[in-house]
Amino acid sequence: MNPNEPIQERTSQLNVKEKTAILIRLNRIEGQIRGVKGQVERNEYCDHVLNQMSAIHSALNAVGRLLLENHLKTHARSRVQQTDGANVDKVLQTLTILMK
Structure with missing residues (x-):
């Protein structure tokens, strides 16, 4: 990651049904x-x-688990496909946070 690059705001890709279920x-x-x-x-x-x-x-x-499933299906899948190694590390960091 280039330190001079602006930080890109990332948002969730939850659909209405998923978001409602999580909020409930x-x-x-x-x-x-x-x-x-x-x-x-x-x-x-x-x-x-x-x-x-x-x-x-x-x-x-x-x-x-619901959030992780959504994350893996939306964000992580495309990042791993265009992987340079750092993207896989990001997925592993997310898993580590969840499993603490």
């Missing part, structure tokens, strides 16, 4: 987080709080 999931996750906050405020049993946190973690992973 994120709204649900937001509600789950508020629920966990309430559990902590009410001093609920830790096992119940941890169970809800596990559900939140799974839900976030599901959103991540």
Whole structure:
């Protein structure tokens, strides 16, 4: 990448259906987080709080998988096809971020 090149703004290529599904999931996750906050405020049993946190973690992973699938189908496919090695590294960086 040339340091003198202007940074190109990249945007998501989600269609309306995909974007709506992701936003619905994120709204649900937001509600789950508020629920966990309430559990902590009410001093609920830790096992119940941890169970809800596990559900939140799974839900976030599901959103991540949807976004990754879209990313690989739209952006990454064309970049890998015109690869110079750096594009494959970008895909691997994205995977590493998701898998943390």
